[in-house]
Amino acid sequence: DVKVTQSSRYLVKRTGEKVFLECVQDMDHENMFWYRQDPGLGLRLIYFSYDVKMKEKGDIPEGYSVSREKKERFSLILESASTNQTSMYLCASRPGTGAQETQYFGPGTRLLVL
Amino acid sequence: GQNIDQPTEMTATEGAIVQINCTYQTSGFNGLFWYQQHAGEAPTFLSYNVLDGLEEKGRFSSFLSRSKGYSYLLLKELQMKDSASYLCAVRDDASGGSYIPTFGRGTSLIVHP
Numbered sequence: 578d579v580k581v582t583q584s585s586r587y588l589v590k591r592t593g594e595k596v597f598l599e600c601v602q603d604m605d606h607e608n609m610f611w612y613r614q615d616p617g618l619g620l621r622l623i624y625f626s627y628d629v630k631m632k633e634k635g636d637i638p639e640g641y642s643v644s645r646e647k648k649e650r651f652s653l654i655l656e657s658a659s660t661n662q663t664s665m666y667l668c669a670s671r672p673g674t675g676a677q678e679t680q681y682f683g684p685g686t687r688l689l690v691l
Numbered sequence: 692g693q694n695i696d697q698p699t700e701m702t703a704t705e706g707a708i709v710q711i712n713c714t715y716q717t718s719g720f721n722g723l724f725w726y727q728q729h730a731g732e733a734p735t736f737l738s739y740n741v742l743d744g745l746e747e748k749g750r751f752s753s754f755l756s757r758s759k760g761y762s763y764l765l766l767k768e769l770q771m772k773d774s775a776s777y778l779c780a781v782r783d784d785a786s787g788g789s790y791i792p793t794f795g796r797g798t799s800l801i802v803h804p
Contacts, residue, residue: 581733610791617699619796620734620778625789633789667733674790677741679724682733 580604581683583668589689596655598686600668608671609651610680611635611643613664620667626651658690695795697779702801703769711764711798713779721782724792725753725764728776737764737777766800774802 584599602609610625612635622635624643632643640662644652651670655662665687669680694716703709713723722741726734738746740755740762752765766773776799780792 612794617796620780620794622791622793625791627789635791677722677739679736679739680792682735684733685731 581668581670581681583666583683583686585686586684587687587689589691590655590658591691592659594655594658594690596658596688596690598653598655598666598668598688600651600653600670600683601649602651602670602681603649604670604672604681605648606670606681607648607673609645610669610671611641611651611653612667612669613637614667614685615664623653658688660690662688663690664688695779695781695793697777697795697798699796700799700801702803705769705771705802705804707769708765708767709769709800711766711777711779711800713762713764713795715760715762715779715781715795717760717781717783719784720757720760721784721790722792723753723755723762723782724780725762726778726780728778728797730775734778769802771802771804774800776800 581602611623612620614620626632626645642654665685667685668683671680697713725737728734738753745754750767755762776797778797779795782792
């Protein structure tokens with residue numbers, strides 16, 4: 578079974594703090610993704626990565642950055658957390674871009690910024 | 692870009708059948724996914740459609756009509772554990788070969804006894 582793990586299930590941070598969200602997958606997948614999920618807005622793509630050291634902006638990259646130094650690990654960084662970044666953050670991985678390849682999601686990190 | 696629409700919430704009775712619709716507008720359609728997400732958990736893959744027609748998988752079936760930009764997820768013999776959000780996600784080829792699906796806002800299904 579594919580396993581995608583995220584470093585924390587719940588996180589509370591203060592405005593202005595630098596926040597690191599870590600994601601690890603154990604199936605040698607090429608692609609990794611970071612989404613945020615908010616009520617009424619659904620899943621929105623923040624950043625994705627094709628391969629090690631590769632990153633591409635998604636639909637809402639402002640206020641975020643990412644790092645992929647190793648294939649299995651994809652980190653989301655909030656440089657200076659703000660209250661509007663309070664959300665559920667979901668990491669996903671995918672083998673490649675083949676037609677039927679689904680994404681496998683981690684359990685999510687619920688972040689509260691005070 | 693894509694415009695994906697699905698109902699916000701639906702309710703149904705245990706043992707019944709429910710159909711969750713998803714309509715989309717996109718150029719270069721390249722497949723549609725359905726995911727199930729229980730509260731506080733990760734979305735999990737249910738089905739994938741790229742050709743017109745019905746795909747059946749146990750109690751769950753998914754239908755696609757590309758000409759109408761329409762899909763539905765059919766859940767039969769509903770069980771209480773089917774209470775969850777159901778996410779429709781559409782891939783197109785407008786994303787430069789990355790084929791990243793865009794998600795709808797999800798349909799929250801409540802199954803009651």
